[in-house]
Amino acid sequence: MKSKFIYPILPLIIISLALEILVKTNFFPSYLVPAPSQVFKVLSFENLSLWKALGQTSLASILGFTISLVLGVLFAILLSTSKLIEKVFYPYAVFFQTVPIIAIAPLLVIWLGYGLPTIVASSIIVSIFPVIANTLTGLRSTEKPLLDLFRLYSANPKDTLLKLKLPFALPSVLVGARISSGLAVIGAIVGEFIAGGGIGEVVNVSRTQQRVDIVFAAVFLAALLGLAFFLLIDFISKATLKAWHASER
Amino acid sequence: MVSANQINLENVQKKFSSDQSLVLDNINLNIPFGEFLTILGPSGCGKSTLLRMIAGLETPTNGQVLVPINTNEMGFVFQEAHLLPWRNVFENVVLPQELKNNVNQLSVDEALKKFDILDAKNKYPHELSGGMKMRASLARALVNKPKLLLLDEPFSALDEIIRQKLCEELRSLWEREKITVVFVTHSLQEATFLSERVIVLSKKPGKIIFDEKLNLPQIRTKKLYSSLEFIELTEKIYNFMQGARYEK
Numbered sequence: 001m002k003s004k005f006i007y008p009i010l011p012l013i014i015i016s017l018a019l020e021i022l023v024k025t026n027f028f029p030s031y032l033v034p035a036p037s038q039v040f041k042v043l044s045f046e047n048l049s050l051w052k053a054l055g056q057t058s059l060a061s062i063l064g065f066t067i068s069l070v071l072g073v074l075f076a077i078l079l080s081t082s083k084l085i086e087k088v089f090y091p092y093a094v095f096f097q098t099v100p101i102i103a104i105a106p107l108l109v110i111w112l113g114y115g116l117p118t119i120v121a122s123s124i125i126v127s128i129f130p131v132i133a134n135t136l137t138g139l140r141s142t143e144k145p146l147l148d149l150f151r152l153y154s155a156n157p158k159d160t161l162l163k164l165k166l167p168f169a170l171p172s173v174l175v176g177a178r179i180s181s182g183l184a185v186i187g188a189i190v191g192e193f194i195a196g197g198g199i200g201e202v203v204n205v206s207r208t209q210q211r212v213d214i215v216f217a218a219v220f221l222a223a224l225l226g227l228a229f230f231l232l233i234d235f236i237s238k239a240t241l242k243a244w245h246a247s248e249r
Numbered sequence: 250m251v252s253a254n255q256i257n258l259e260n261v262q263k264k265f266s267s268d269q270s271l272v273l274d275n276i277n278l279n280i281p282f283g284e285f286l287t288i289l290g291p292s293g294c295g296k297s298t299l300l301r302m303i304a305g306l307e308t309p310t311n312g313q314v315l316v317p318i319n320t321n322e323m324g325f326v327f328q329e330a331h332l333l334p335w336r337n338v339f340e341n342v343v344l345p346q347e348l349k350n351n352v353n354q355l356s357v358d359e360a361l362k363k364f365d366i367l368d369a370k371n372k373y374p375h376e377l378s379g380g381m382k383m384r385a386s387l388a389r390a391l392v393n394k395p396k397l398l399l400l401d402e403p404f405s406a407l408d409e410i411i412r413q414k415l416c417e418e419l420r421s422l423w424e425r426e427k428i429t430v431v432f433v434t435h436s437l438q439e440a441t442f443l444s445e446r447v448i449v450l451s452k453k454p455g456k457i458i459f460d461e462k463l464n465l466p467q468i469r470t471k472k473l474y475s476s477l478e479f480i481e482l483t484e485k486i487y488n489f490m491q492g493a494r495y496e497k
Contacts, residue, residue, distance in 0.1 A: 145331045148306050152325050153348045163348075167335045244335045244373050 034213035042217040050202060050214070054221045057188050057198035060116060061225065064123020065184035069177055071124070072131025077161065079132070080139040090136075097129040101187060105194040114195045122191025127183040134176030138169025171245050174237040181229035189222055199225075253317045256280040256303060256397070256429070261312035263298055271454040272298050276312070278448070278457065282396070285423050285430045287440040289490060290450030296433045297401050299455070303431060304399050318397050321349060324390030326403045330382035332374040332389075339370040342388045349393075360388040364418065380411035387419070397429045405435065413471070416442055420469050437490065441483045442469060449489045459489040 016036040022028050023035040030038070042050065075093065079086045105122055112118040142165050150160045166173075192200025199218045206214035241248040261276040273295040280286050288296045301307040302314050304325055324345075332341045342360055346352045361367040364384040374382055383403060390398060400419075404412040420443050423430055434440055440447050441463065449459035463482055465473065473479050 143331060145327045145329075146333070148301075148304075149325065149327075149331065150348070151306065152304060152320055152323060153345050154320055155348045159348055163344075164333070167333070170335075244375065246375070249375075 031210060031212065034216050038213045039216045039220065042213050043220070050217060050221065053197070053199045053202045053218070054225065057185070057192065057200070057222065058225055060119040060123055060188040060191070060198060061185045061229065063116075063120045064188055065127060065181055065229065067120065068124050068128040068131055068180055068184060072128045072176070072180070073135050073173060075128075076132050076135035076139060077166075079136055080165070086136075093129060093132045096125055096132075099125060101126050101190050102193075105191060108191070109195050112195075115197060118195035119188050119191035119198065119200075122195075123184045123187035126187030126190070127180040130179040130183065131173070131176040134172045134179075135169055138172025139165050141172075142168045171237075171241060171247055174233065174241070178230060178233045178237070181233050182226045185222060185226040185229060254282050256282075256317075256431075257313075257315040258299075258302075259313050259315075261299075261302065261309045261314060263295065263302065263307065264310045273309075273450075274454040274456050276455070276457060278460075280429065280431065282429050283427045285420075285432070285443060285445045287432045287434060287444040287447045288450065289434065289437070289440050289447060289486065290455055291452045291490070292435075293453050294450040295453065295455035296450060299450075300399050300401050300431060300433050303397075316397070321393065322396045324393070324395035324398045326383075326386050326390045326398070326400045328402045328405055330374070330379075330386035332382060332385055334374050337371050337373050338366060338377070338385045341374070341385055342370075342392050344389060345393050356394070357392055360392040361385075363391065363422065364388045379407055380415070383407060383411075383415065387415075391422075395428060397431070400430065400432045402433055402435065404439065412439070417469075417471070419443060424467060437483050437487055438474070441465070441479060441486065442473060447486055449486065458492065459486065 019028070019033065020036050023030055023033060075089075079089055079093070101122055104125070105118070108118045108121050112121055146164055146168075147160070150164055155163070188198065189200040189203070192198040193204050199222050202218045203215050206212075206218065238248050256279070258276050258278040261273060261278075262271065263273040264271050276299065288299060290296050298307060302309055303316055304323060305316065305320055308314075332338075333344070336344070338361070339357060343352055343354075343357045346357070358367060358370075361370055364387050366381060366384045366388060369377060369381060369385075374385070377385065386403070390400075404415055407415065416439055419430075423443075430443075432440075432443060444463055446462045447459070448457050450456065451458045465478060465482070
């Protein structure tokens with residue numbers, strides 16, 4: 001268990017130490033790359049607003065991810081009900097995958113104003129597609145003999161969905177959720193660049209002030225947030241699939 | 250003659266819409282309630298399609314299939330066990346009752362006991378051997394005490410010893426309960442050991458080329474395999490099976 005955490009942290013420690021030496025010996029100028037000790041100083045004492053920003057980004061990401069998960073699963077269920085519905089609506093789902101969020105974020109500000117609604121919308125747009133695509137694949141891959149069995153026992157559509165198709169799709173839904181969790185953080189930060197607040201605004205403002213130490217600290221916190229999301233989904237995945245699915249045994 | 254006490258197939262023809270090829274042709278068959286019927290035939294001759302039509306999972310292109318039994322009163326066993334991997338054995342076996350909102354724990358335990366799998370009721374399918382999975386699948390098919398049991402090559406993936414044991418258990422279950430059984434298999438020995446009646450289908454499009462009641466004792470044990478009557482009957486069906494490969 002210990003090694004699970006130690007191994008990924010080792011490269012971080014080594015790179016930080018090397019960077020510290022390279023910056024302190026003026027091999028890298030500190031206005032381009034800050035010394036890790038400076039980044040830690042920013043994180044620990046100087047900038048309480050950075051932690052407040054993390055709180056704002058976390059809230060927007062959690063909201064964006066949760067809404068993406070719920071809407072994505074519901075939309076995939078709708079698409080799975082008929083091939084015709086899938087043909088008509090699936091291209092619109094692909095829109096979320098291909099749309100350059102940075103281009104439509106200003107539109108979101110016009111429609112939803114500055115602040116949380118725009119940031120959450122940006123997070124949803126970026127993170128919903130993996131949930132839709134993976135859930136749909138899972139729902140479509142239900143074994144035919146099992147569908148026949150449910151037909152034979154005159155199962156109603158609700159039971160077929162809740163007792164067969166959704167449990168069958170669960171591993172795929174969780175794969176989608178894993179991908180989506182990181183994207184929700186990215187989407188929220190992009191939204192904050194335009195709509196203000198959170199880590200996005202901290203990065204934007206610090207960039208203009210040439211405070212690369214704050215930019216690095218903010219990026220570090222954003223990465224930690226994405227990692228926390230990922231680990232949470234990983235935990236849920238293990239808890240729900242461990243008893244029966246090969247991927248978590 | 251159509252009767253409420255039998256399953257009746259009249260001039261049944263089946264084409265698949267995908268390639269319009271004829272799978273079954275001119276099938277006329279009566280299966281009286283309480284009979285153990287086995288369908289034999291070469292691969293691709295439409296045995297499973299015939300079984301699925303009796304179950305109501307396929308509709309005939311022409312002709313009619315009359316099954317005076319509600320689908321809720323049928324049990325179906327596939328070639329593989331097809332258990333729900335997220336449910337343990339008990340939860341798999343109780344499923345047909347759960348879907349009818351009619352859960353009766355005692356009857357589930359009874360079905361599990363019947364197939365000697367009660368001790369494994371809390372295990373998940375991935376923790377079971379192939380034979381145990383099939384036992385759970387049989388228990389699931391029988392938990393609602395069906396009037397009609399349809400089996401599509403259920404033992405084909407099992408080793409010889411387990412296959413023989415399950416054959417004996419299935420036969421003794423039929424002897425006790427006299428439910429109607431339609432059994433699809435590739436195995437001549439299985440067919441002769443289990444059935445009261447055997448039909449053989451020709452190669453695609455499948456037509457019935459052999460239909461005979463087997464004159465064997467009601468109570469059947471392993472000893473039957475070495476009896477002269479069993480060997481003669483198996484050989485007779487084998488010869489028809491050989492013919493089936495070339496029959497047009």
